[in-house]
Amino acid sequence: MNLNRVIVDLESESAWVEGGATLGELYSAIAAHSSYYGFPAGLGPTVGVSGHFSGGGIGVLGRKYGLSADNVLDVGFIDAEGRVMGRAEMGEEVFWALRGGGGGNFGVVYGWKVQLVHVPIRVTCFSVTKEGPIHELAQLIYKWQFVAPYLDDGFHISIYLTASTSKEVYVTFKGFYLGLRLEAMSIVNQHYPELKIDEEEYLEMSWIESVLYFSGLPKGSTTQNLKSRYWSDKSYIKAKSDYVREPISIEGLEGALEMVAIEPMGLLLLDPYGGIMDRISNDSIAFPHRKGNLYNILYVSFWVEEDDDNRILSWIKKVYDYMTPFVASNPRATYVNYLDLDLGTIDFTNKDDDIVEKARAWGEKYFLGNYDKLVKVKTIIDQQNVFNHIQGIPSSSVQYHDEL
Numbered sequence: 001m002n003l004n005r006v007i008v009d010l011e012s013e014s015a016w017v018e019g020g021a022t023l024g025e026l027y028s029a030i031a032a033h034s035s036y037y038g039f040p041a042g043l044g045p046t047v048g049v050s051g052h053f054s055g056g057g058i059g060v061l062g063r064k065y066g067l068s069a070d071n072v073l074d075v076g077f078i079d080a081e082g083r084v085m086g087r088a089e090m091g092e093e094v095f096w097a098l099r100g101g102g103g104g105n106f107g108v109v110y111g112w113k114v115q116l117v118h119v120p121i122r123v124t125c126f127s128v129t130k131e132g133p134i135h136e137l138a139q140l141i142y143k144w145q146f147v148a149p150y151l152d153d154g155f156h157i158s159i160y161l162t163a164s165t166s167k168e169v170y171v172t173f174k175g176f177y178l179g180l181r182l183e184a185m186s187i188v189n190q191h192y193p194e195l196k197i198d199e200e201e202y203l204e205m206s207w208i209e210s211v212l213y214f215s216g217l218p219k220g221s222t223t224q225n226l227k228s229r230y231w232s233d234k235s236y237i238k239a240k241s242d243y244v245r246e247p248i249s250i251e252g253l254e255g256a257l258e259m260v261a262i263e264p265m266g267l268l269l270l271d272p273y274g275g276i277m278d279r280i281s282n283d284s285i286a287f288p289h290r291k292g293n294l295y296n297i298l299y300v301s302f303w304v305e306e307d308d309d310n311r312i313l314s315w316i317k318k319v320y321d322y323m324t325p326f327v328a329s330n331p332r333a334t335y336v337n338y339l340d341l342d343l344g345t346i347d348f349t350n351k352d353d354d355i356v357e358k359a360r361a362w363g364e365k366y367f368l369g370n371y372d373k374l375v376k377v378k379t380i381i382d383q384q385n386v387f388n389h390i391q392g393i394p395s396s397s398v399q400y401h402d403e404l
């Protein structure tokens with residue numbers, strides 16, 4: 001956590017971010033230098049840059065500028081033998097794997113050189129919550145599937161599905177637009193008039209204020225609070241995820257909303273893809289989920305010690321099972337940054353396991369056709385599987401460990 005410096009160089013429009021920095025520290029450092037630059041990454045300010053960039057990293061700038069990993073220019077890296085290297089020394093294959101191939105697999109990244117991206121001096125945000133009969137809410141979400149992935153690249157409208165303890169469902173539309181509110185209003189009115197957003201709900205602000213707006217920090221927080229490494233509401237968390245390539249029917253969406261209604265501690269987040277995500281090839285970096293994905297679904301639950309975790313874990317599995325016919329399949333695609341241990345784990349001490357094949361069970365869900373190349377790179381850079389974890393990329397040279 002002390003390896004958290006961010007060195008911004010406006011002349012080259014880039015920054016070096018040390019491996020222990022958080023997204024909030026990165027965002028704050030950029031904003032302290034200029035209001036004309038930002039960086040595409042996720043919403044949680046306490047998320048660490050290294051795990052995040054290693055798995056991809058997506059946020060409201062994703063449809064315009066892609067993932068964090070798409071904007072990594074170089075790294076400072078230490079391999080299993082203690083060799084210190086950058087992009088030039090490690091070669092393009094290892095550099096490819098470090099961008100989207102998942103954290104903790106290849107070595108330690110101690111610094112990331114990132115490309116800063118242009119943001120206008122004012123951006124527009126909104127957060128509008130709809131309640132009402134499930135059928136009407138489902139119709140609104142149904143339409144969103146035909147709008148959000150196709151909007152101007154600078155527009156990002158995501159949906160949060162939540163429920164109250166009285167089993168009422170809330171559908172919250174969170175919008176971000178790289179431009180002024182009048183433009184944002186006109187785009188929404190033209191493409192998605194059903195959303196019926198009041199004029200005063202479109203809020204103009206600076207990019208760094210928009211980071212705070214979406215950060216989940218308590219009301220009254222300031223951009224200074226983005227630098228805090230500590231989250232006040234600590235809870236347990238379980239996540240799963242899917243990709244949607246064909247619009248889900250209204251009936252399918254109604255069923256999902258009914259399932260959300262029964263669990264006040266669970267939510268579904270629908271994050272639009274399209275834009276530049278459609279124009280980057282599946283194998284340009286290790287992160288593979290690109291063209292043809294309309295949106296990603298994150299299923300997530302939060303709970304504290306006193307809660308009944310069995311109930312919550314069984315809810316998330318039931319929703320995931322219910323969604324099976326509606327989402328990408330063969331393999332069922334999943335985002336590695338929403339790590340899901342239900343997909344399987346390696347037992348490195350079991351001599352009977354072929355770990356490369358065992359890890360394919362989740363490796364192909366996280367990395368699709370890039371899995372085999374990741375195993376190849378792993379075998380080059382960390383033949384002895386020094387960097388391993390229960391859902392890691394295995395080296396094909398090591399079949400088991402006597403002990404860990």
Ligand SMILES: Cc1cc2nc3c(=O)[nH]c(=O)nc-3n(C[C@H](O)[C@H](O)[C@H](O)COP(=O)(O)OP(=O)(O)OC[C@H]3O[C@@H](n4cnc5c(N)ncnc54)[C@H](O)[C@@H]3O)c2cc1C
Pocket residue numbers: 019020041042043044046047048049050051052054055056057058059102103104105107108109110337338389
């Ligand atoms: C509150 C919250 C909000 C989130 N929002 C988003 C979002 O908007 N968009 C999105 O894409 N994701 C989001 N995520 C998911 C997030 O991207 C992942 O959880 C990510 O793995 C977190 O990285 P970390 O470094 O904080 O975590 P860690 O658990 O520390 O690391 C994750 C993995 O990376 C490895 N790792 C860590 N540091 C290094 C390093 N220096 N070198 C090599 N490997 C390393 C670890 O060993 C581990 O395997 C969110 C998560 C949370 C908890």
